[in-house]
Amino acid sequence: MGATRYQAMKRHGGFQIVALCDTRLDHMEGYREAKYQEWKECIDACEPQAVVVCTFNMAIPDVVCYALQRGMAVFSEKPPGRTLEDAVRMQKAQQETGTILKFGFNxxxxxxxxxxxxxxxxxxxxxxxxxxxxxxxxxxxxxxxxxxxxxxxxxxxxxxxxxxxxxxxxxxxxxxxxxxxxxxxxxxxxxxxxxxxxxxxxxxxxxxxxxxxxxxxxxxxxxxxxxxxxxxxxxxxxxxxxxxxxxxxxxxxxxxxxxxxxxxxxxxxxxxxxxxxEDFSWDIEMNEFYDVVMKGKELINGRPEExxxxxxxxxxxxxxxxxxxx
Ligand SMILES: NC(=O)c1ccc[n+]([C@@H]2O[C@H](COP(=O)([O-])OP(=O)(O)OC[C@H]3O[C@@H](n4cnc5c(N)ncnc54)[C@H](O)[C@@H]3O)[C@@H](O)[C@H]2O)c1
Known part of the structure; x- marks a missing residue:
């Protein structure tokens, strides 16, 4: 999914992808961007405006909450963590920080x-x-x-x-x-x-x-x-x-x-x-995320409460x- 989201961002044209992160270096082979194996180090070093999370479900809540708390907008894959409690935790982090959180229900x-x-x-x-x-x-x-x-x-x-x-x-x-x-x-x-x-x-x-x-x-x-x-x-x-x-x-x-x-x-x-x-779902989702982050549009799909x-x-x-x- 990381590759799918990456390609959708490239097709969109409005994203500047500054870094990739995967615990496995071989999964990032062939990409030119800066590469990290530890997500916290990646976020701290790059301080991006937005983070796209496509890890195993276990890691999703920690990455999402950390990025939100650092004021970054987050697009995360479904499911919203492993449990209802994970989803509630991310919703709370979004509410407390007032940043943007969209889940990918493509x-x-x-x-x-x-x-x-x-x-x-x-x-x-x-x-x-x-x-x-x-x-x-x-x-x-x-x-x-x-x-x-x-x-x-x-x-x-x-x-x-x-x-x-x-x-x-x-x-x-x-x-x-x-x-x-x-x-x-x-x-x-x-x-x-x-x-x-x-x-x-x-x-x-x-x-x-x-x-x-x-x-x-x-x-x-x-x-x-x-x-x-x-x-x-x-x-x-x-x-x-x-x-x-x-x-x-x-x-x-x-x-x-x-x-x-x-x-x-x-x-x-x-x-x-x-x-x-034709399947435009990945593009439609990335477009919505972009418009919410960059143009201040209202988030309709993949809201934390959903x-x-x-x-x-x-x-x-x-x-x-x-x-x-x-
Ligand atoms: N929207 C959809 O239709 C759709 C389809 C497939 C998967 N997904 C979701 O996308 C997420 C990823 O699934 P996938 O199919 O791409 O799995 P995958 O195994 O192909 O890719 C997951 C990648 O995340 C990396 N990773 C795991 N934990 C990490 C961590 N802590 N830090 C950095 N990298 C880490 C792995 O090394 C792997 O390269 C899951 O949450 C899955 O539910 C969504």
Whole structure:
């Protein structure tokens, strides 16, 4: 992600990247900027105006809080630390220092999500009544030993790593907070792994909308699907454009209720589909960060309170776990 964010800053053109930091020098090979292996030394030596944090989850809160306390603006990757307490700590540091803190929930800036949000807000399809989301990936032979599945470094499994994006989208699209009705976090296949490979949750928004989430590391393929059912139609989001294109073509399909069946057969109505073949999400996020820092614009996406909101939901889902994976 460090490389992805670096490239987005370069494409933007308004950033002057003064230094890079990674505990592993070999991960910074080929870059011309000053290189550090210790983040505090890097921040102290360079005194940048802004810091972009893309480390393992464990390091995120310390780096974020330190930079904020030194008056620097911070863009940090999701998840906002390993726990709700981490997220609250960073939110407090932001409030106390009055500096800028944005978290990278880049899925909001995917084309299909931008269209879905506009469609929902237009009320063309009425009100959202329920959402069903599936976000799944395939683990490979190294999956069990990845840092993402070391609870010390990551804080949680697939729910915290990937499910968090979908939960954030569900809050964003309904413009609401959610509470958990039921949840199950389990190790269905990777039994030895210390973090979950599956999470199921039933949730309800503050507006009474019913939400279901299946977050999976045992889908054995990459999959992103979200069905948004509204009073007067539906929206189907399928696929998500990434650099590997492994989540399939990204599309949004919608149908406006037509009970008289003037526009199609019962059960197979006339739908409208838009497909996308470019992912601008990284650029949109960096652009927003730049505009907030340099032009004093209001931060809309990835606000600390949104980070706390989603971490509260995740904590609640983990709380439903039978046994003790975490
Ligand atoms: N927005 C997204 O869609 C998205 C996608 C993938 C990962 N992420 C997030 O980005 C972060 C990094 O994930 P990744 O996939 O790039 O992992 P990665 O393993 O590819 O890269 C992490 C890098 O951080 C370095 N690092 C770890 N601890 C450090 C420390 N204390 N100081 C300096 N460097 C340190 C590692 O050496 C490594 O080079 C995670 O928080 C992850 O959740 C977000």
């Amino acid at each position: 899925h909001r800036a995917h084309n299909s999500i931008i269209e879905a949000k506009a469609l929902i807000d237009s009320k063309l399809l009425g009100d959202v009544v329920c959402i069903r989301g599936v976000y799944g990936k395939a683990g490979n032979s190294e999956f069990q030993s990845e840092w993402r599945n070391n609870p010390e470094l990551s804080g949680g499994g697939i729910l915290l790593d990937q499910g968090i994006h979908m939960l954030d989208l569900m809050c964003y699209l309904t413009d609401s907070d959610m509470h958990v009705i039921n949840g199950e976090v389990s190790n269905l296949v990777w039994k030895e792994m210390k973090t979950e490979d599956s999470a199921f949750a039933m949730l309800e928004t503050d507006k009474g909308q019913q939400i279901s989430l299946h977050s999976s590391a045992i889908q054995w393929r990459h999959k992103f699907d979200m069905d948004i059912i509204c009073t007067n139609g539906y929206i189907a989001l399928n696929g998500l454009l990434t650099s590997t294109r492994s989540y399939g073509e990204e599309s949004i399909t919608y149908y406006r209720k037509d009970l008289g069946m003037k526009t199609g057969r019962l059960g197979k109505p006339k739908e409208y589909t838009m497909c996308f073949d 980070a706390v909101r989603v971490m509260k939901i995740i904590k609640e889902i983990y709380g439903y776990k039978q046994g003790d994976v975490r």
